[in-house]
Amino acid sequence: MDPRDEMEPDRLEMLAQAFCEQLLACLDECARGRKGLFSDYEGEEERGWPEAARLRELALALQGVFAQQERQNALCDEFLDLCSIHGESHPGERKLARGFLERIERGEVGAKPEGERRPW
Numbered sequence: 001m002d003p004r005d006e007m008e009p010d011r012l013e014m015l016a017q018a019f020c021e022q023l024l025a026c027l028d029e030c031a032r033g034r035k036g037l038f039s040d041y042e043g044e045e046e047r048g049w050p051e052a053a054r055l056r057e058l059a060l061a062l063q064g065v066f067a068q069q070e071r072q073n074a075l076c077d078e079f080l081d082l083c084s085i086h087g088e089s090h091p092g093e094r095k096l097a098r099g100f101l102e103r104i105e106r107g108e109v110g111a112k113p114e115g116e117r118r119p120w
Helices: 009-031 050-068 074-083 093-105
Strands: none
Touching: 009 050, 009 074, 009 093, 050 074, 074 093
16 A cells, blocks of 8 residues: 555544544434435435435545555444345334444444344
8 A cells, every 4th residue: 555545543533533423413313204314315305415425425435444454444334234225124214223323322333243133
């Protein structure tokens, strides 16, 4: 890796902390019913959620930077995993947000769920 491409560890941790704070705020809002955190949503009552779109972009960028340094950020990884859930068996954003918030509060983010059990 080119030394110019490396990010100072303190700066990377500051960005990760800013991501965490924004994620918690968005998860709280989503758990209260706002749609669009885990994927783009344009309903009649609202036209997208710009903060959520920026949060997804930041998570992808952070994941890339961590990967360049051969590190991981469990919060980014799990958030992006939840963003990839689609289909009929999707539990819904509100339920995903509440479950993710509970896992964060219990310190379970980054831990493997037991067996095949889904985290929601």
